[in-house]
Amino acid sequence: MDNKNNVPMISPGLPMCAGCGLELVVRVIFDVLKDTDFIEFGGPGCALLTTKVSVPCYGTLFTNMAPSASGVSRELRRQGKDTVCLCFGGDGMFSDIAFGNLSAAAERGEHLMVVCYDNEAYMNTGIQRSSRTPEGAWTNTTPVGPGSTGKKKQQKPFALLLAEHNVAYVATCSPAYMDDFRKKVEKARDMSREGFTFLHVLAPCPTGWKSKPEIMIQQCRDAVKTNYFPLWESSYGQYRITVNVKQPQPVTEFTRTQKRFAHMTEEQTALLQETIDANYEHLGKLCE
Numbered sequence: 001m002d003n004k005n006n007v008p009m010i011s012p013g014l015p016m017c018a019g020c021g022l023e024l025v026v027r028v029i030f031d032v033l034k035d036t037d038f039i040e041f042g043g044p045g046c047a048l049l050t051t052k053v054s055v056p057c058y059g060t061l062f063t064n065m066a067p068s069a070s071g072v073s074r075e076l077r078r079q080g081k082d083t084v085c086l087c088f089g090g091d092g093m094f095s096d097i098a099f100g101n102l103s104a105a106a107e108r109g110e111h112l113m114v115v116c117y118d119n120e121a122y123m124n125t126g127i128q129r130s131s132r133t134p135e136g137a138w139t140n141t142t143p144v145g146p147g148s149t150g151k152k153k154q155q156k157p158f159a160l161l162l163a164e165h166n167v168a169y170v171a172t173c174s175p176a177y178m179d180d181f182r183k184k185v186e187k188a189r190d191m192s193r194e195g196f197t198f199l200h201v202l203a204p205c206p207t208g209w210k211s212k213p214e215i216m217i218q219q220c221r222d223a224v225k226t227n228y229f230p231l232w233e234s235s236y237g238q239y240r241i242t243v244n245v246k247q248p249q250p251v252t253e254f255t256r257t258q259k260r261f262a263h264m265t266e267e268q269t270a271l272l273q274e275t276i277d278a279n280y281e282h283l284g285k286l287c288e
């Protein structure tokens with residue numbers, strides 16, 4: 001994949017695990033942005049792509065990506081430059097550690113294009129739970145054994161929380177629905193010229209999900225078809241579902257391929273299904 005100057009944007013030999021959803025997410029975003037003047041802001045995590053890409057990069061910590069990018073974006077705009085500021089990180093960064101300053105950037109309407117690849121745990125440091133880990137799932141900090149049956153809490157709805165800041169654009173994306181995904185990347189890029197934009201992309205992690213690498217796309221599709229990860233977008237508080245699922249499948253279609261859910265009892269699975277149904281009903285009301 002080359003940019004407008006015919007320079008490869010991603011170096012050969014990426015260190016990701018086989019079947020990593022994150023790698024495809026990066027490739028799609030860079031492909032859509034290849035003719036755009038952009039800077040990538042990268043922080044700690046599996047994406048450590050700042051050492052593997054040949055686009056302008058600015059390395060940050062977990063805690064200062066949105067503030068740093070906001071400052072750079074403001075200065076570039078002051079100079080009259082049309083440069084997209086792309087912030088790229090995982091759920092541990094955006095849903096947990098840096099959520100406060102991400103919310104602040106959203107509230108100020110900073111001209112940013114923020115993309116979160118959600119692999120639903122801290123994978124890079126050894127599979128610890130994040131606020132995006134689903135209820136019931138095993139991680140190394142939500143173990144399965146005497147006195148513990150996986151994560152007890154529900155996922156934080158952080159894309160909805162950001163959309164509720166009444167920002168320019170927020171959307172959820174799936175690598176299994178490529179046309180929808182690419183259109184949303186284009187919209188986020190364009191709308192970042194007028195305000196804050198955020199893409200929440202599901203990025204399966206075969207290592208942390210304990211699943212087969214070759215079914216990564218199937219998992220992305222199952223997540224949508226079960227309403228576990230519905231595809232929607234919002235612009236200034238106007239919500240819309242972008243992929244309608246006529247007959248949603250039970251959540252077991254999504255969980256059965258992942259050993260992180262293998263211990264779950266019928267009762268736990270029923271609770272997870274209840275959460276998914278309630279979340280979808282809430283989303284449906286927002287879209288009315």
Ligand code: SF4
Binds near residue numbers: 015022204206
């Ligand atoms: S640990 Fe997971 S997210 Fe990280 S590179 Fe491996 S598959 Fe990808």
